[in-house]
């Protein structure tokens with residue numbers, strides 16, 4: 111038994127390095143998406159102290175809108191632009207209708223309000239687009255199909271072109287977001303508001319503008335994840351779960367750390383895949399990916415309560 | 428008492444302009460507590476105006492009213508010749524009022540440079556779209572902002588910590604960074620809430636020099652709260668004295684120093 115846990119998996123990795131690479135690659139693909147979604151959570155949390163429960167349904171809603179618009183005969187790329195417009199309107203509406211009236215309420219009330227947004231979007235989405243599963247318009251969007259086969263060490267490594275596209279797009283989006291946050295005034299405003307509300311107000315930052323902006327960013331992230339995941343698994347309300355895979359990422363990386371979200375996302379994507387293949391399937395009958403990340407996060411929190419990257423915040427008296 | 432609404436000449440011969448900001452009959456209540464009780468005073472363009480008074484006198488509250496953080500219960504705020512409607516703090520900031528806080532409020536996770544850059548947010552013109560895509564206008568603005576910010580950083584002699592996250596700085600330097608951020612806004616009115624509190628003698632001297640230089644070189648109007656009487660007497664052109672939310676004195680440092688009510692308040696004579 112001990113041998114199965116501590117020896118065999120590593121021996122397997124070593125004897126079939128090409129397969130190990132395959133596993134790492136697939137973990138990475140999920141990882142960048144987790145990181146992206148976690149980043150959306152972090153930006154909203156930092157600027158408004160809201161844990162956005164609706165992030166998951168926003169993924170579904172964005173994907174449904176895109177597919178729905180296209181089904182009305184609108185060209186694919188124009189549908190993408192229109193969907194972005196819809197996500198912007200959604201961000202503005204959420205700020206106006208939900209956040210603004212609730213300013214100053216306890217955090218838990220705002221959290222519950224995002225549950226309200228979730229339920230509303232589920233109902234609204236079903237009315238407009240119907241509840242049945244749909245197919246992502248991957249081909250129309252020019253997302254490549256097929257794969258590239260490599261033979262490292264004489265072995266076999268299959269890279270789906272869809273996955274490669276997802277990684278490239280997600281990395282570009284994360285990179286773009288980081289550049290935006292670090293090198294533009296609006297980005298500094300977002301970070302500033304996350305650090306200190308009072309000070310942010312004193313330099314002329316409007317809460318409302320930043321809130322609309324971070325919810326819109328969350329909307330863009332939702333659309334990209336919706337397309338990526340939808341292309342692999344179809345577009346249905348079940349897509350929602352992908353956003354909740356970002357939760358252990360946040361437990362690990364901390365709700366406030368941008369670096370934490372990115373590294374945490376990649377780490378969890380890769381580790382859960384490794385665990386599933388080398389430990390989960392042979393020893394536990396598989397399907398460990400649904401819970402492994404949470405257990406990992408809990409174990410880490412046991413030893414580091416502030417998370418992997420959380421800065422310990424010292425209260426000023 | 429001075430009463431030239433069109434400006435005056437200070438003891439050291441500086442020409443002070445007309446009224447920049449005027450507080451008229453300001454009263455501020457928090458539930459049962461009256462923090463400010465029917466106070467009027469003005470701030471002239473180009474002067475250094477001090478607000479002094481014992482702890483809990485309502486000085487910070489007054490600064491918060493000026494900067495829009497508190498809305499007065501009664502009273503009017505006049506700025507640049509017009510009555511200011513009730514405004515959010517960020518709107519006041521965009522009208523050219525910059526401030527520092529009694530308990531330093533900086534963006535601790537950001538570098539000194541980024542903190543000071545946020546001071547330029549009041550001057551942001553390029554839209555969010557342009558910002559996001561780094562379009563021409565946003566790019567030009569970023570470069571302009573950088574130039575101004577670098578000047579402020581040089582001026583306050585904090586070049587060597589430009590890239591340091593603010594959270595790692597000692598207290599005295601944080602105070603200076605906070606001043607830098609306010610200065611980067613090129614404010615018409617600069618509000619400083621106890622800029623020298625908790626500093627050692629040397630740091631206080633530096634800060635005093637910076638405040639005088641800012642006023643001198645950029646002609647910035649400054650209203651400051653300070654407990655150290657020596658500093659107040661050295662720096663300020665006119666002083667408002669508050670006690671228990673009321674104004675008990677207003678005039679030049681000399682006038683105020685010889686005012687019996689003020690002397691009593693500071694000696695803790697029973698009211």
Ligand SMILES: Nc1ncnc2c1ncn2[C@@H]1O[C@H](COP(=O)(O)OP(=O)(O)OP(=O)(O)O)[C@@H](O)[C@H]1O
Pocket residue numbers: 457460461462480481482483484485486487488489529
């Ligand atoms: N937000 C608030 N809510 C309730 N009471 C307040 C608030 N702000 C100030 N006060 C009260 O108003 C009064 C004046 O406080 P303020 O901070 O303006 O005094 P101060 O002159 O700045 O004192 P210090 O020298 O200690 O800084 C105090 O009694 C304080 O408790």
Ligand SMILES: [Mg+2]
Pocket residue numbers: 486487488529
């Ligand atoms: Mg005070």
